[in-house]
Amino acid sequence: MSYVIGIDLGTSAVKALLINKEGTVAGEASRSYPLYHEHTGWSEQKPDDWVDATLEALGELAAAIGPEASAQIEGISFSGQMHGLVLLSGAGNPVRNAILWNDTRTTAQCREIERTLGDKLLGITRNPALEGFTLPKILWVRENEPAAFEQAELFLLPKDYVRYRLTGERHMDYSDAAGTLLLDVAAKRWSEEVLAAFELPASFCPPLVESHGQTGTLLAELAQRTGLPATVKVFAGGADNACGAIGAxxxxxxxxxxxxxxxxxxxxxxxxxxxxxxxxxxxxxxxxxxxxxxxxxxxxxxxxxxxxxxxxxxxxxxxxxxxxxxxxxxxxxxxxxxxxxxxxxxxxxxxxxxxxxxxxxxxxxxxxxxxxxxxxxxxxxxxxxxxxxxxxxxxxxxxxxxxxxxxxxxxxxxxxxxxxxxxxxxxxxxxxxxxxxxxxxxxxxxxxxxxxxxxxxxxxxxxxxxxxxxxxxxxxxxxxxxxxxxxxxxxxxxxxxxx
CATH class of the missing domain: 3.30.420.40 (ATPase, nucleotide binding domain)
Known part of the structure; x- marks a missing residue:
């Protein structure tokens, strides 16, 4: 029997589902991780907490079905909480905690986006500037934590960071990118106009890929740690709402x-x-x-x-x-x-x-x-x-x-x-x-x-x-x-x- 794994990276916990070819749930495991509210309206998490929890959940699934069945796991994909900002240094490490979708500190940055882009905002991104979205968070870090922003060379969203740590490859799918206010939604590309308006280089954004696109395979050391085969294919996945729609x-x-x-x-x-x-x-x-x-x-x-x-x-x-x-x-x-x-x-x-x-x-x-x-x-x-x-x-x-x-x-x-x-x-x-x-x-x-x-x-x-x-x-x-x-x-x- 062949299997795939769906990993749902939520705000309070990660849940991994093992599914066979009949669409039957053959196993599930979850791990929680803390939220940090340092100030009123702030909501942050440590990106490596997601990684550790995901690896533990994968290990539990593999252990539950045994090595023979684990060898039949063919693919892994992801659903993830939207909008959360993970800033990476040139060495690929987070420069600060992730700022989550339910963080509300960015009202001033939202107004700045509206003033700067005017009617172009809805024309390009198809969404209003709301505190939960990613671009306001990027601007907040640049304005309030310049030393951290100076170290940042790339941004990812939560599930994309976990996938990067599992494969060594950095990508973002279109459904999650659509919630950043940086994507030209209809054209399916990073908006040069929005990036230029806020003086962000194109290299700040990861390569875009379809949700079913393969983005690599599991790193050998992580395969050994979890008990999964190193040949397992890892796919981009999507935003939680997009994946919820697919699952329904x-x-x-x-x-x-x-x-x-x-x-x-x-x-x-x-x-x-x-x-x-x-x-x-x-x-x-x-x-x-x-x-x-x-x-x-x-x-x-x-x-x-x-x-x-x-x-x-x-x-x-x-x-x-x-x-x-x-x-x-x-x-x-x-x-x-x-x-x-x-x-x-x-x-x-x-x-x-x-x-x-x-x-x-x-x-x-x-x-x-x-x-x-x-x-x-x-x-x-x-x-x-x-x-x-x-x-x-x-x-x-x-x-x-x-x-x-x-x-x-x-x-x-x-x-x-x-x-x-x-x-x-x-x-x-x-x-x-x-x-x-x-x-x-x-x-x-x-x-x-x-x-x-x-x-x-x-x-x-x-x-x-x-x-x-x-x-x-x-x-x-x-x-x-x-x-x-x-x-x-x-x-x-x-x-x-x-x-």
Whole structure:
């Protein structure tokens, strides 16, 4: 039996999945590593912590299946947390800790990027300047740590650093490069105009490669350390959201991903590189060659329900909290919730806005509030679906993963609010599976990623929109869309009173 490994390098831990040719998970291992918050808003990690954790996870997988089976591992690929900055010296060593995607120190640099590039920013990079992206971090280091920046000759993203340490080769795939604000997304090349505007040499950027492209083989000493064969092929991999899309089979027009974790993501496949969303949603290169995806983000999706449970039912399970939720009709008895607990991203990039319950009256019970929270999260995600459709995209099938896919009532609610067929997965492995699929495709197991998905991605129950609920939610959604504008100034005034 042949195997591939998908490595998902997350913010808190790395997870390695061993997958066979049937798409079955034959083993998994994970290792955690610390986060460093030296100042408010800072979020950093030590790049070599990722490497050590990855090698330990690989060693555990190999030991679990034994040397004979380990010799049948053909390929390794990666999914990685996006945007994080790793600056390398000429000798290939990090000059400082990595600055992560959730670091917020770079507001001034974002404004500088906007002033310098103006309308060219969206025209080239297809994304607005946000604190999480990589270019603002580069500018911050140059301005605030000139001695460290003087040593830097190249930058990498997190998974690319791990892959470099495993192979000795430095590359970056298009899907991860799209989140740097340095890539001409449509042309699939580093933007000479952006680099020149900020006086960065072309040599500062690594060579670009497709996500399924082979970038080397495992270094001999690391093969010996982990118990993997030195012949194992190592492939570029992709950004976590791109790999999550691959792992959910989002590989053709009309297919959209709904992922509800702490935050929520609506991600839709796109084959038109010129599709213009005016920066209201993210537009990135896909892990599939010459494809793209549009993506909207709800900052407090699953977190909103977790907050509600912690605050009003701390000693109950989610099943107990939501018992009877299906008996409450759409609209929760005229109660609306906006999930702005920590601000919002799409379509309102606003750090000051906060959540609201609108329409509370004496007839409402806890179950109405719980239903309103679920509906509000889904309405927020639907804002992205609504924008996709307004831009001419087809959204008719949505694959739902994460916490929102664990509750049948919520899955039906998604189908009704999105007015689309919603599909759950039998065995949800997320970005790690997508990384393994890139290794399987790169290793020649399948003629295309679509053929790989047909084997590896297994659909479970489907939920179709119910016409009466669809109509009710259409009206409620238009009311929901008014709440942001009508509470914005109130929340700005209240910000001074927040502790």
């Amino acid at each position: 089979g989002i590989l053709s027009e009309g297919l959209t991903l709904c992922s509800i974790g702490t935050s929520g993501v609506i991600l839709s496949y796109e084959n038109d590189k010129n599709k213009d969303f005016a920066g209201k949603v993210h537009f990135f290169n896909h892990g599939k060659e010459d494809a793209f995806y549009a993506m909207g983000v709800t900052l407090a999706a699953g977190y909103s329900l977790s907050w509600f449970k912690k605050t009003f039912a701390p000693d109950e399970s989610f099943d107990e909290l939501l018992a009877g939720i299906e008996e409450v009709k759409p609209g929760a008895g005229g109660l609306l919730f906006t999930p702005y607990l920590v601000g919002e991203r799409t379509p309102h990039p606003d750090s000051l806005i906060r959540a609201s319950f609108i329409g509370v009256d004496g007839s409402h019970e806890r179950i109405h509030f719980a239903r309103a929270v679920m509906e509000g999260i889904t309405f927020s995600l639907h804002e992205s679906v609504d924008m996709f459709r307004a831009a001419g995209k087809t959204v008719n099938t949505i694959v739902s993963i994460g916490g929102g896919a664990q509750n049948p009532v919520w899955l039906q609610m998604q189908a009704d609010i999105f007015d689309a067929k919603v599909v759950a997965l039998e065995n949800e492995q997320g970005p790690g599976l997508g990384a393994a699929m890139l290794a399987a495709y790169g290793s020649g197991w399948f003629e295309s990623l679509e053929a790989c998905a047909a084997k590896f991605v297994k659909h479970a129950k489907q939920y179709s929109p119910q016409p009466e609920a669809v109509e009710a939610y259409k009206g409620l959604f238009r009311i929901y869309q008014q709440v942001y504008a009508q509470t914005r100034s109130l929340n700005e005034a209240l910000a001074a009173y927040r502790s």
